[in-house]
Amino acid sequence: MIEAPSRIVVVGNGMAGQRLLAELDARGRANGVLAIGAEPHPAYNRILLSSVLAGEATLADIGLGDRDWYASRGIDLVTGDPVVAIDRAAKTIALASGRCESYGKLVLATGSRAIRLNLPGAERAVAFRDLSDIERLRAAKAGSTAVVIGGGLLGLEAAYGLAKRGVRVALVHLMDDLMERQLDAAAAKLLAREISARGIALHLGASTDRIEADAIVLRDGTRIPAALVVMAVGIMPETALATSAGLGCGRGVRIDDTLRTTDPEIHAFGECAEHRGACFGLVGPIWDQARALADILTGRAATYEGSSVATTLKVSGVALFSAGIVREAPGAETLVFSDPAQGVYRKLILREGRLEGAVLYGDTDGSSWYAAAIAERRDVSRWRDRIAFGAPVEPSKRAA
Numbered sequence: 001m002i003e004a005p006s007r008i009v010v011v012g013n014g015m016a017g018q019r020l021l022a023e024l025d026a027r028g029r030a031n032g033v034l035a036i037g038a039e040p041h042p043a044y045n046r047i048l049l050s051s052v053l054a055g056e057a058t059l060a061d062i063g064l065g066d067r068d069w070y071a072s073r074g075i076d077l078v079t080g081d082p083v084v085a086i087d088r089a090a091k092t093i094a095l096a097s098g099r100c101e102s103y104g105k106l107v108l109a110t111g112s113r114a115i116r117l118n119l120p121g122a123e124r125a126v127a128f129r130d131l132s133d134i135e136r137l138r139a140a141k142a143g144s145t146a147v148v149i150g151g152g153l154l155g156l157e158a159a160y161g162l163a164k165r166g167v168r169v170a171l172v173h174l175m176d177d178l179m180e181r182q183l184d185a186a187a188a189k190l191l192a193r194e195i196s197a198r199g200i201a202l203h204l205g206a207s208t209d210r211i212e213a214d215a216i217v218l219r220d221g222t223r224i225p226a227a228l229v230v231m232a233v234g235i236m237p238e239t240a241l242a243t244s245a246g247l248g249c250g251r252g253v254r255i256d257d258t259l260r261t262t263d264p265e266i267h268a269f270g271e272c273a274e275h276r277g278a279c280f281g282l283v284g285p286i287w288d289q290a291r292a293l294a295d296i297l298t299g300r301a302a303t304y305e306g307s308s309v310a311t312t313l314k315v316s317g318v319a320l321f322s323a324g325i326v327r328e329a330p331g332a333e334t335l336v337f338s339d340p341a342q343g344v345y346r347k348l349i350l351r352e353g354r355l356e357g358a359v360l361y362g363d364t365d366g367s368s369w370y371a372a373a374i375a376e377r378r379d380v381s382r383w384r385d386r387i388a389f390g391a392p393v394e395p396s397k398r399a400a
């Protein structure tokens with residue numbers, strides 16, 4: 001039996017930190033936990049920032065619990081006061097305000113920060129990461145101009161949200177295909193068609209040279225008017241605190257299957273963590289990690305062995321799903337159903353009868369079944385002839 005630690009301190013009150021508190025609460029162990037966040041407000045649903053920008057959700061919709069939520073569970077919440085140092089020998093942390101706190105078990109849930117390209121004029125660009133960024137984007141007036149740099153999930157959602165507010169948006173992407181990490185070329189072409197149809201001017205295979213006062217200039221000399229510039233070119237795990245405390249870090253804070261860092265008294269999880277060489281940028285894996293970590297912190301035996309991730313895009317009217325591998329690899333079989341006139345494309349990648357990846361565009365029927373089949377490495381060979389058309393109906397369910 002593992003002994004429950006005396007005082008749990010959670011650094012970072014974002015989606016991961018808040019989820020861990022809820023999981024601890026479900027196990028009757030939230031009372032006495034200290035939660036510390038750098039942002040001025042309690043945790044909110046970061047995923048919904050895209051919907052807030054697009055006017056499809058309000059700020060009131062995105063809260064994950066007000067201060068009463070914490071107080072009523074006996075959680076001591078500190079906001080707007082980042083942790084700046086960890087003294088591992090004394091088992092204490094120092095906050096920016098000068099406050100000092102001791103811990104029994106420390107949990108790092110410091111998330112990620114937006115990557116900023118080192119371009120002339122880059123200081124004018126706004127990121128797409130937190131509430132303060134959204135406030136700046138929401139200030140853009142209808143009819144004004146904006147350029148979004150980055151054609152991944154976040155860049156597309158930023159461009160869509162601004163376009164919905166009546167802003168004239170151009171999107172610049174370095175690669176020839178949008179969302180190239182989640183889509184193959186065929187699905188990316190359909191997506192580009194749909195995005196262009198929403199009035200967003202696409203500049204693909206284009207590289208930004210500099211940002212000027214009222215425009216951005218591409219390497220080929222093209223000048224695109226931009227009262228607002230949004231940089232959505234990726235994220236980096238926030239490891240500064242862990243690094244300065246001497247914890248093992250690669251791209252993220254290195255953790256083992258018990259979500260422990262190289263110091264057994266310090267755990268890490270969420271976007272700041274690197275597990276078996278992988279860093280995650282979606283909440284699915286973070287929920288798995290939060291469950292396992294809450295078990296471990298409450299003295300139960302549990303391990304986290306990794307997650308498979310699935311992506312959807314929050315652009316209304318665009319049905320898109322991607323999970324597992326998306327490009328053919330040696331030894332893999334590909335099943336494709338394509339109806340370009342209807343804007344439908346469905347591709348499944350199988351290996352030795354098991355589903356390894358799925359890209360669905362225009363018709364995402366069966367996506368949760370595919371996601372589960374990929375995660376569980378299910379043998380799907382008996383449905384091979386119909387699996388590209390949707391989740392197969394298993395005989396017992398058909399009879400029912």
Ligand SMILES: Cc1cc2nc3c(=O)[nH]c(=O)nc-3n(C[C@H](O)[C@H](O)[C@H](O)COP(=O)(O)OP(=O)(O)OC[C@H]3O[C@@H](n4cnc5c(N)ncnc54)[C@H](O)[C@@H]3O)c2cc1C
Pocket residue numbers: 011012013014015016017036037038039046047048049050081082083084109110111112128129130154238241269270271272280281282283284286312314
């Ligand atoms: C616009 C947008 C849309 C998204 N859409 C999706 C989606 O559709 N689906 C999906 O799965 N994921 C989506 N994501 C990603 C998802 O939001 C993240 O995976 C998730 O928020 C990560 O949780 P986290 O707690 O690890 O990091 P965060 O939510 O970033 O929280 C980390 C917190 O720690 C704080 N912090 C950092 N350093 C310190 C310190 N030293 N002391 C105290 N506090 C500190 C930060 O200020 C932050 O509040 C989206 C993200 C964005 C920005």
